[in-house]
Amino acid sequence: MPCTTDELKETLQAWVALFMRRSMEHMLLFIKENNLSMSQMGALMNIHRQGMCNVSDIGDELGITSAAASQMLERLVQQALVERTEDPNDRRVKQIALTDKAARIIHENFRRQHAWLGELAASFTPAEQEQVQATLRLLLEKMRQVDGRR
Amino acid sequence: MPCTTDELKETLQAWVALFMRRSMEHMLLFIKENNLSMSQMGALMNIHRQGMCNVSDIGDELGITSAAASQMLERLVQQALVERTEDPNDRRVKQIALTDKAARIIHENFRRQHAWLGELAASFTPAEQEQVQATLRLLLEKMRQVDGRR
DNA sequence: CTTTATATTTAAGCCAGGTTAAATATCAGG
DNA sequence: CCTGATATTTAACCTGGCTTAAATATAAAG
Numbered sequence: 001m002p003c004t005t006d007e008l009k010e011t012l013q014a015w016v017a018l019f020m021r022r023s024m025e026h027m028l029l030f031i032k033e034n035n036l037s038m039s040q041m042g043a044l045m046n047i048h049r050q051g052m053c054n055v056s057d058i059g060d061e062l063g064i065t066s067a068a069a070s071q072m073l074e075r076l077v078q079q080a081l082v083e084r085t086e087d088p089n090d091r092r093v094k095q096i097a098l099t100d101k102a103a104r105i106i107h108e109n110f111r112r113q114h115a116w117l118g119e120l121a122a123s124f125t126p127a128e129q130e131q132v133q134a135t136l137r138l139l140l141e142k143m144r145q146v147d148g149r150r
Numbered sequence: 151m152p153c154t155t156d157e158l159k160e161t162l163q164a165w166v167a168l169f170m171r172r173s174m175e176h177m178l179l180f181i182k183e184n185n186l187s188m189s190q191m192g193a194l195m196n197i198h199r200q201g202m203c204n205v206s207d208i209g210d211e212l213g214i215t216s217a218a219a220s221q222m223l224e225r226l227v228q229q230a231l232v233e234r235t236e237d238p239n240d241r242r243v244k245q246i247a248l249t250d251k252a253a254r255i256i257h258e259n260f261r262r263q264h265a266w267l268g269e270l271a272a273s274f275t276p277a278e279q280e281q282v283q284a285t286l287r288l289l290l291e292k293m294r295q296v297d298g299r300r
Numbered sequence: 301c302t303t304t305a306t307a308t309t310t311a312a313g314c315c316a317g318g319t320t321a322a323a324t325a326t327c328a329g330g
Numbered sequence: 331c332c333t334g335a336t337a338t339t340t341a342a343c344c345t346g347g348c349t350t351a352a353a354t355a356t357a358a359a360g
Contacts, residue, residue, distance in 0.1 A: 008271040008279050011286045013264060018293055019166065020173055037346070038188060055308060068348055070309055075346080092307040092356045114163060116296075121158040123292045129158050135285035136161045142273045143168055146266075187316070205338060218318055220339055225316080242326045242337040 026116070030109055043072055044081060047098055048106050054093045081105075176266070180259055193222055194231060197248055198256050204243045231255075 031041045039062075046061050047053065059069030073096060076082040081102040087093040098106070124132060181191045189212075196211050197203065209219030223246060226232040231252040237243040248256070274282060 005268070005271045005279065008274070008283050008286075009264065009268045011283055011290070012267045012271060015286050015290055016169065016173065016263070016267065018290065018297075019169065022293075022297065023166065023170055039347070056306095064347085065349065066308070067310085067350080070307095072347070074309085090307085090357070094308070110163075113166065114159060117162040117166065118155070118159045120289075120292060120296050121155045121162060123296060124158070124288075128288060129155065131281075132285055132289060133158050133161055135282055136158075136165050138274075138278060139270075139282060140161070140165055140168065142270060143172075146270050146273060147168075147172065189317070206336095214318070215320085216338070217320080217340085220337095222317070224339090240327070240337085244338070 022116075023113070026113060027109075030112065034105055036105075039072065040076065040081075043076065044098065044102055044106060047082065047096060048103075053096055054087070055096065058096060076102075172266075173263070176263060177259075180262065184255055186255075189222070190226065190231075193226065194248065194252050194256060197232065197246060198253075203246055204237070205246065208246060226252075 055069050056066040059066040083097050084094045087095050205219050206216040209216040233247050234244045237245050
C-alpha cells in the first residue's frame with residue numbers, strides 16, 4: 001500500500017516516543033545507580049564530547065555562568081570524576097578532563113544502551129537486518145542534512 | 151553487501167545518539183521558553199500520560215515521596231498548570247488534572263517535534279517513504295516485543 | 301612598569317526539590 | 331462510636347545548582 005508523508009510522520013513520531021521513553025528510563029536509572037544528578041551527567045557527557053577544554057567552555061556549552069561551571073566542576077572534582085590542571089601555556093586557565101572513573105561510568109552507560117540495542121538487532125532475521133540497516137543509513141543521512149540546514 | 155548483527159547494532163547506536171541529542175536540545179529549549187524545570191516538565195508529561203490520578207500515584211511514578219509530590223503539585227497549582235479537586239468518593243484523596251494551559255504547553259511541545267519530523271519525512275522520495283515506513287513499523291513491533299520481555 | 305583584559309574562584313544569597321516526622325482528615329471494620 | 335489504616339499536607343531541614351559581585355591571578359599591550 002502507498003503511504004503519505006503524514007503517515008510516515010506519525011510512524012516516526014511513534015518510534016521517537018517509544019525510544020525516548022525507553023532511553024530516558026534507562027538514563028534515570030543509571031544516574032541514580034551512580035549517585036549523579038541529571039546536570040552532573042550532562043556535564044560529564046559534555047566534557048566527554050568536547051575532550052580537553054576549560055571552565056568557561058563548559059559554562060558556555062551548558063548555558064550557565066562560568067562561576068556556576070566552576071562550582072559544578074568543584075563538586076565533580078570532589079567526587080573524583082574530573083581533573084583540573086593548570087594550562088602550561090596560560091596559567092589563568094584550567095584544563096578540564098574526565099578521570100578514569102568518570103570515563104568508565106560514561107563507557108558503561110554506552111555499553112548498556114548498546115546491550116539493549118544488541119538485543120533488538122539480534123531479534124531480526126538476516127533479511128530484516130539488511131533492510132533495517134539500509135533504511136537506518138538512509139534516515140541518518142537525511143537527518144544530518146535536515147540538521148545541517150539550521 | 152551482507153551486514154552483521156554487530157554492524158546493525160552500531161547503526162542503531164548512531165541513530166539513537168543523534169536522535170537523543172536532537173530531541174534533548176529541543177526539549178531543553180522548550181522548557182526554558184516556558185519557564186519550566188526539567189522535573190516539572192516530567193511531572194506534567196506524567197500526568198498527561200496517566201490521565202486522572204491522585205497525589206501518591208504521581209509520587210510513585212516519579213519515584214519520590216508523596217510529601218514531595220504534594221509540594222511539587224502545589225508549585226504547579228500556583229503556576230496554574232494543575233488542578234486539584236476533591237474525590238467525591240473518598241474525600242481523603244485529591245484528583246489531579248492538567249489545566250488547559252498545561253495541556254496547551256504539552257500539545258505545543260508535541261506539535262513542534264512533529265514539525266521537525268515532518269521536515270524529515272518530506273525529505274524522502276515516495277519510494278524511500280515506503281521503505282522507511284515499512285522498516286519503522288518492523289522496528290516498532292520488535293521493540294515492543296523486546297520491551298515486553300522485561 | 302602600569303594598565304587593562306581575561307580566566308577562575310569565592311562569597312552571599314535565592315529557589316527548587318528532596319527527605320523525615322508530625323499533623324490533619326477521612327474511611328472502614330468491629 | 332472507637333480504632334487503626336490511608337491520603338494528603340505541613341514543618342523543619344538539607345543539598346544542588348544557579349545568580350551577581352567581588353577577589354585573585356595571570357597575560358598582554360602600551
